Each structure stands twice: as structure tokens, then as C-alpha cells.
Amino acid sequence: MCDTVVATGKVTADGVVLLGKNSDREPNEAQHLVHVPSADHPAGSHVRCTYIEIPQVQHTYAVLLSKPYWIWGAEMGVNEHGVAIGNEAVFTKLPHERQPGLIGMDLLRLALERAASAREAVSVITELLARYGQGGNCSRYHRQVYHNSFLIADPHTAWVLETAGRQWAAKEVEGVYTISNGLTIGTEWDLASDDLVEVAVRRGWCRDREEFHFARCYSDFLYTTFGDSRRRRARTMALLEAQAGHITVSTMIATLRDHGGSPTWRPDRGLTGMTVCAHASFGPIRRSQTAGSLVSHLDPAHPTHFVTGTAAPCTSLFKPVWLDAPLPDMGPTPTDKYDDASLYWRHERLHRLTLRNYPALLARYRDARDALERRFLTEALAMADAPAEQRATYARECFATASEAEARWTEAVRTADVGRRERWLHRVAWRRWNREAGIPDTM
Secondary structure, X not given: OOEEEEEOOOOEXXXXXXXXXXXXXXXXXXXXXXXXXXXXXXXXOEEEOOOOEEEOOOEEOOEEXXXXXXXXXXXXXXXXXXXXXXXXXXXXXXXXXXOOOEOHHHHHHHHHHHOOOHHHHXXXXXHHHHHHOEOOOOOOOOOOOOEEEEEEEOOOOEEEEEEEOOEEEEEEOOOEEEEXXXXXXXXXXXXXXXXXXXXXXXXXXXXXXXXXXXXXXXXXHHXXXXXXXXXXXXXXXXXXXXXXXXXXXXXXXXXXXXXXXXXXXXXXXXXXXXXXXXXXXXXXXXXXXXXXXXXXXXXXXXXXXXXXXXXXXXXXXXXXXXXXXXXXXXXXXXXXXXXXXXXHHXXXXXXXXXXXXXXXXXXXXXXXXXXXXXXXXXXXXXXXXXXXXXXXXXXXXXXXXXXXXHHHHHHHHHOOOOOOOOOHHHHHHXXXXXXXXXXXXXX
């Protein structure tokens, strides 16, 4: 499960388009940040995606990606033209294709590498969809096949693109728009596949064009319902609409950290129900957590991106990076096995220790997290037009400062009197995930 949010310049405090995403994966399915430079490719060359190989284009743009370690594609990313994309798993009535094709994360990366605007990215994805379809297992540990929706933004516009098999609908959006794991387009769109309505009529999902509603006709009931997509989307829309005209990077970060607004919320309660900042627990429904987060400030001249590079944004720091400046060293590429040299897994110690008594232990470093992050945001946006070398140095300093702070918080949480521990089933689930990852019992 994931959540992606966008605010166009009409509703942001500084008139700059903002896009954010939480990428939710299973607890040990580590995610990492990758910079891929622009490149020219020989005529007739091909690119190997997660499951299939397709013809390569002559030139690909530089991209910054946040991706599960085992997938070629990415859950979210940006390119050198300021195009930013986040995708969502959606579950529809159309059967999945039996032969592997492109998965949603592949489509996202291909669009970033090939599109210089949000509108062009819509065309790239839909043309690839028509030619290759979408299909293939999207989970590292069990079979999970789904279709995809996308929020796509550039410094001037934003689009929502939603798919069901090879069918799709897209529309340009103004103001606030958010997507979770369900279709949202209804009776109005700007672009669509040629036989979008006809397929629904032939299958008996509606009688005619007047009765057609994309989300209602194509959505699968079971997964869409139990994924809590409608409630999560309603929550993100309400949070951002309440701040219309004043939305900032901090607003987007707060939205991605949201747990529903209850002051008594804690992640060990309940076997169903997903919040925007997702936390895994016992059972088949809550088996994913937010594994990485991104907020992009798409200033036309100097885009700045804030990333966690770690799971659980509520326990993480958003740190600045720029596409034209080298990424800071985050250690070796993480896998699903614990490695203290990797940024992702070092932070997992803090995250998983905090889960022992989430409200009490988070309170030990939440204020320090917020103060340090405010400094990162303020200073990074102020120096967005500085030379690339200077910004690269600052990004390295932010990552180093964050690592030092998280090391202190980890030790404080590890040695704290836990008090009331998490509920038993929650503890059982996390003990299993820790064991499978090879995390030391002493953390």
C-alpha cells in the first residue's frame, strides 16, 4: 500500500509545485536511493527491465530513484527536467496477463528516463502499456500482481493517470490531488484508452456511456476495500485542502507522517486498517510498512528533493538531495538481510526499537527530529541556486548529522525503560521479521 500527494502552484505557499510519496513494502524489503546519469544509447540496443527486455531509446535523462533493492524500476523518483512521479498499486476487475510484462515500477522509471514533462510522461506510460501490457510479481516474498495508478508532476503541471490492465484514463489536476490504492477518476477525464467505456459495457459493468464511471466500473471490491484506500485518500485530501494557499514542504512531510489524527494511535493496535504512515503488524492485511519517502519542491530553476532513504517517516529525517549533485554515501546497497553499514538498516534499529512502546519511545526524540529537520529544510531551500559542489557538500553534512543524531536516539531508546510493551501479536510478527533479516537480538 502507498500514498502519493501533489499540490500545484495554485495552492502552495510559494507558488511551486510539490509532490510527495510514501512507498510501502514489506518490512525487510529494503529500499534505497539511486542516481542514474543521462546517457546516449546505440541504435538497436535494449534495456532489461524487471521481467522483460524492451528496445532502448536513443537518449535517457538523468534520474534520481527510490527503489526496492531487487526491482529494476522504482516506486518514486524525479528526472533532470523536474518531472516527478509516484505510483500506486490498484486492484481491478480485469484479469492479470499471464505473461510477464512491465510492472508499475518499470513504467515509472521508463517515463522518468524518457519524458521531459508530465504530459509527455503520460504518453510514455500509456504507449508502453499498449505495447507490452503490465504484469509480473511485484512482491519479493509472495505472489502479488496488480495494476497501477500514477501522480505525475513537473514544475508547471500535474496529471493523474490510472490504469486497469491495458485500459487507462488520465486528467490534468489543479490544486490538491492525492491517490492511494484505489481508482479515483470517475466520469471526467482529459485522455483515455480508445475502448475504455466499451470494455466496461461488454463486461456488463455499466449499460452505456451515461452510466459509466471509471472507478466504479473497474475497481475490485475486496482489495480496494481492505486496503483502506478510500479512507486514506480522504485523509490526505482533507489535510492538504485545509492548508490550501499555505502548503509547504513541511505540510507535505506532515501529511506523509500522518496516523489518522488520533492522539492515542499506536501501531500495535488492530489487525486491519492502514494509516498514511504505514506500519506493519500481524496478519495478512497489515504486512507492509512505509519503506521510503520523498517530497519534491519542483522549482522551475532549482528543484530540491527531500528524502528519508529509510523506513517509517515518523521515525526518520527528511534530508535534502539534488539531482545535479552527487548523492551522499549511504553505504552498500541494502538487501533483505541486516547490514549495519547500510543507512537503511542502521535506521531500522531505531525504528524497530521504538516499536516496543511507540508513543513513549518516539516522544524521546520527536522534538529533536523536528528541530533538526526544520533546519535542513530552511537551509536547503535557501541554497537551492548555489553551485552544485556547495549543495553536494551540504547534502553530505545533512546525512552525516542525521546519522549522528539517529545513533544517539537509538542508544537512548535501546536503554530506556520500555514500560508498557507492544501487544503480543504485534511483537510476534516483528520477532519473525527480525529473525528473517538476521537482526541481532540485542539490536
